Amino acid sequence: MQKITTKENGVSWIQVTPLAIILLGFLIAPLLVILTVSFWEYDIGGMYPAFSHVNYTEILTSHTTINLYLRTFKFTFFVWLITLSIGFSVSYFLSFCVASTTWRIALFLLCTIPFWTSNVIRMIAWIPFLGRNGAINQGLASMGLIDQPLEFLLFSEFAVILTYVHLYTLFMIVPIFNAMSKIDPDVIEAARDAGANGWQIVRHIIVPLTLNGVALGSIFIITLVMGDFFIVRVMSGGLSGSVASAMYNEITGLQYPAAAANAVLLVITVVLLVSVILRFVDVRKVLTE
Amino acid sequence: MKSKVQKPKNGRRKFLKGVAGVSAFAAGSQIIGAPMVWANKLKDIKLSHVGGAYSAMKPIAEQASKDLGFTIEMQNLGFEALTARVATQPKTIDIADLSFVSMPAVTPRGVMQGIDISRIKNWDKITPIFTQGKNQDGSTASTQGNAPYEMMYLEKMDSKAWHEGPTEHASLIPTIYNADTLGIRPDIIARPIENWSELFNPEFKGKAGIVDTPAVGIMDAAMALESRGDLIYGDKGNMTIEEIDKTMDVLIDLKKQGHFRSLWNTFDASVNLMVAGEVVIQSMWSPAVTAVRSRGVDCTFVALKEGYRGWGNGIGMMAHLDGLQRDAAYEYINWYLDGWQGAFIARQGYYSAVPETTKAALSQEEWDYWYEGKKATVDIKGPNGNLQEKAGHVRDGGSYWDRMGKVACWNAIHDENRHLTKRWNEFIAA
Known part of the structure; x- marks a missing residue:
């Protein structure tokens, strides 16, 4: 490692200042407020400064918390697994099966087209498709494949995961594609000359070299899914929940300290998950390559 | 506290x-x-x-x-x-x-x-x-x-x-209010619905819905449970911890059996659920029922024996x-x-705090339909001049006092709101 020169001390301080101010003002300060409020007491009439562990005790001793975390982890795991498979396949296709760079870029841009409309619209659009009398059920029925509509399609965990995958896959494609496109074609050529088959090339060259991209994509997916309350609420018909939807219900009842305690717990969980990923992968290296 | x-x-x-x-x-x-x-x-x-x-x-x-x-x-x-x-x-x-x-x-x-x-x-x-x-x-x-x-x-x-x-x-100076009850699809449920207990009737398994707001949703449940004879509440709008627990236990149980198709938390969600036939019985707002009907789907805001919320x-x-x-x-x-606002909201099915000035601002036919519960003698128009109901239709539940006089309980925040939120989250997580 080269030692970073600190000769132009003054200049680098100035360069760092804007980001530092933004992070302090819009990240650190609000987090501190949330942390403070999470120890306060409350009732319907207001919040009262205190140093009480009640909010945390209530959360940590309730089996609802465990259920919600388990469910959130389940959503996260499945969405991660599916987006990873899709993201890897799509990136592999773009990087190694499409020869022309122009086509590669064009096809990649095609992946982003759905993102030109809002998340909400893309989510809501699934409802008429998946409903009891929706397009899929009607199609299957008219083909004679089913005689009872498939009820699990909508207002179910299936619908929630489907929507997450649809909305978030691009967050997996972009970093993996970015990592793959940096792989020197000569390396693969050399491996082939040395007698490696297709699977061995994927296993020993492509996967290790795209691991950083996978890690970045995984961080996106984990933070997006774990922080969501809206998609899970709409697509499950309010019948399934995440950690964040419990927070939302608390905010509804003006129970800010309880919601704050929940938020602190969620931040800790997500930070732990992300730091596990970062232990395996040097994301900084990806960004400076 | x-x-x-x-x-x-x-x-x-x-x-x-x-x-x-x-x-x-x-x-x-x-x-x-x-x-x-x-x-x-x-x-x-x-x-x-x-x-x-x-x-x-x-x-x-x-x-x-x-x-x-x-x-x-x-x-x-x-x-x-x-x-x-x-x-x-x-x-x-x-x-x-x-x-x-x-x-x-x-x-x-x-x-x-x-x-x-x-x-x-x-x-x-x-x-x-x-x-x-x-x-x-x-x-x-x-x-x-x-x-x-x-x-x-x-x-x-x-x-x-x-x-x-x-x-x-x-x-506060009262302005707008109403009496809410269950909306049903009479074309699918081909029999009279007269009690709140029908909301939990196994016949409607997988086709029922309630409001996804803890304080109001539990009241829908309470109306149904009281009607079914499970328990008598001291105050459905301010339940004791024991009452909350009993009610939520039933709700969790029903959810596990797949009784609810979907909960709703916005006006249009309640309308869409009904129009799409996902739900055939659910608590609703009066204008939402009208909105379902204006899309050509039959929907009734049923007057129930136990009264309104x-x-x-x-x-x-x-x-x-x-x-x-x-x-x-x-x-x-x-x-x-002074009347203008009262007439405007009347045409959506809401009531005005001052019926007298509203009457003066409505036409006689409109007043008779919305407030008197009489059969519409002309087509009833909405606030924007859109057709609300065709001549001949009678407002569900009847006249103003037939409806507002039968309010069984008011929407509320419960004293034990904290406990309720906790149990409601459990319901969602179940």
Whole structure:
């Protein structure tokens, strides 16, 4: 490692200042407020400064918390697994099966087209498709494949995961594609000359070299899914929940300290998950390559 | 915990008194000032009116601005966001358009000021449900839940608690309200539905819905459970921990059996669920039922033996209003009760606080249909001139007093709200 020169001390301080101010003002300060409020007491009439562990005790001793975390982890795991498979396949296709760079870029841009409309619209659009009398059920029925509509399609965990995958896959494609496109074609050529088959090339060259991209994509997916309350609420018909939807219900009842305690717990969980990923992968290296 | 509401907060109280004193002086000086100056200055006034989308509607603001000569700006927020905004950022609002359900979170904070009843022209014509807690026949209106009457009066301008029985100061001026019940698809359920217990009838497994708001959703459940004979509640709008537990246990059980197809939490979600046939029985709002019907799908707002779940909204003045702005606010409130707004909301199926002025602003046919529960003799139009109901239709549930007189309980925030939220989260997680 080269030692970073600190000769132009003054200049680098100035360069760092804007980001530092933004992070302090819009990240650190609000987090501190949330942390403070999470120890306060409350009732319907207001919040009262205190140093009480009640909010945390209530959360940590309730089996609802465990259920919600388990469910959130389940959503996260499945969405991660599916987006990873899709993201890897799509990136592999773009990087190694499409020869022309122009086509590669064009096809990649095609992946982003759905993102030109809002998340909400893309989510809501699934409802008429998946409903009891929706397009899929009607199609299957008219083909004679089913005689009872498939009820699990909508207002179910299936619908929630489907929507997450649809909305978030691009967050997996972009970093993996970015990592793959940096792989020197000569390396693969050399491996082939040395007698490696297709699977061995994927296993020993492509996967290790795209691991950083996978890690970045995984961080996106984990933070997006774990922080969501809206998609899970709409697509499950309010019948399934995440950690964040419990927070939302608390905010509804003006129970800010309880919601704050929940938020602190969620931040800790997500930070732990992300730091596990970062232990395996040097994301900084990806960004400076 | 509850004693905390009364906890003295000297700083703010002193400050409020100060404000009140200054504004009283300002109001006094206006009486001396010439009316011409007053009218001239008034046109520069802007009042920011914030409320729910079903109540704070743009056309009302436009008409009021036109009639009054000063500007009303309207902004919509959802129930939770609105309550939080009024409670925690009171100075960003002038006129708060609140459900009475929000009041337990608002009044103790001292963010609003009492309204001098003597300055409200049509006060005596406001329906006795609000002003006296009575129905037309003199019987006591339901006191279960956050009954508007119980939160109607303040002892003084800056009181942080309600007063039992009439005083000279109102916390809110009632505006819009209704009686809610179950909406059903009569084309699919080909038999009469007469009791709330039908909501939990296994016949509708996978086709039922309730509101996805803990405080109101549990009341739907309570209506159904009481009707089914499971338990009798002391107050369905303010349950004990034991009552909450029993009710939530049933809800969790029903959810596990797959009884609910979907919960709903927005107006259009309730409409879409019904139109798409995902749900055939669910609690609804009256205009949502109309919206389903206007899409060509049959839907009935059934009158049930156990009565309705009532709700009410009112507009109130924020504590910081004084001087000319407060005068304008009084003008605005008086305009609100004068008929135009009442007729506008009547055409959507809501009731106005002052039926008398609303009657004058509606046509006789409209009045007979919406308030008297008579068969429509002409096509009934909505507020924008759109067709609401064809001639010959009769409003579900009948006349005003047939409906409002049968409110069994009012939407509410429960004292044990904390426990309720916890159990509701458990229901969602189950």
